[in-house]
Amino acid sequence: MATMAAEFVGGRGGGVGGGGGGGTLSDIYQNCKRLLLKSRDGLERLERLEYSSSSSLDSSPELFDSVKRDISQILSLCTEMDHMWRSIPADPAKSQRGLWKRKVEQVAEEAESLKESLDRYSLRYQRRKQEAQERAELLGRANGESSHILRIFDEEAEARQSVQSSSRMLEEAYATGVAILSKYSEQRDHLKRAQRKALDVLNRLGLSNSVLRLIERRNRVDRWIKYAGMVITIIIVIMVWRWTS
Structure with a gap:
């Protein structure tokens, strides 16, 4: 029984490759860990840009899209790993199923946490963008009113000169x-x-x-x-x- 579990965990196909499933459960798990580190680092960079720039998404849209894709890939890989660990034969001696269950759940929780942080960041950005647009509109209206007032002053000056x-x-x-x-x-x-x-x-x-x-x-x-x-x-x-x- 233990031999069958080891063969299932360590012997399903070759490596993971560039970023999808199709490898062993261990390979997919390691790929998820790398993607978690990459996503966490990208989210921290976005949050730093948020406080150093009035429009961080405009200044680094590729970074935002990359973090979003990585988190989506992690969640997809977690679904694949969930199916894989459930297919591991029961092994009371080594508890392979329970170990992989906890690992997959931990990765999935971290990915969900990163996804929520990214969603909150996106909402903050949308709110800042809307406020910037409203300020621009108010400034445009103020400039228009100023031009109207200047025209009135010019007309009054011409009228005084005529008088x-x-x-x-x-x-x-x-x-x-x-x-x-x-x-x-x-x-x-x-x-x-x-x-x-x-x-x-x-x-x-x-x-x-x-x-x-x-x-x-x-x-x-x-x-x-x-x-x-x-x-x-x-x-x-x-x-x-x-x-x-």
Whole structure:
């Protein structure tokens, strides 16, 4: 019976090869142990990258995929070993079945523990990735609002500049109107003085009343011309103010 168990454990085919079943139970077990060490080391490297980089999966996707494949292969090999140790003939003297049962269960537990750690790592990464996307969206919206505010400031600056320009034009038009009215006032004073001199001369010359009435009529015409010029000037100032406002 012991000879049959030894032949089953140590004599099923050649080596394991690159990473699957098909070898002896001992070979498959040793391959699982190597894969466990490799997976544990890869998971530790991923966790170190997690605290040194904002996106460890983006920086080493091959490492994550490699650890995931190794853990899946270990679980698959554990299933194969489970079938193999159950096929070992009972050997009360050496307890081969119980020994391999404990070894396979230990490997399977370690593989499940690594798988859970890798799943938690993946969830943390997905959460960080989502938070980074939300921050990018918020930043994009903030930049858009800033651009909108800058456009508003530019429009307000242009409006203030336009108002200032219009105010200067209105002031210039007002100053021009005042200067014109001042000229009309000076001309009126000159006309009055000229009229008085002319009347004095005419009185001295003894001109008729008809000539005096003609002079008075001309004086009234000049007065209306003066008033009309003042009104026209005011109308021009008002029109300029409305056009610039």
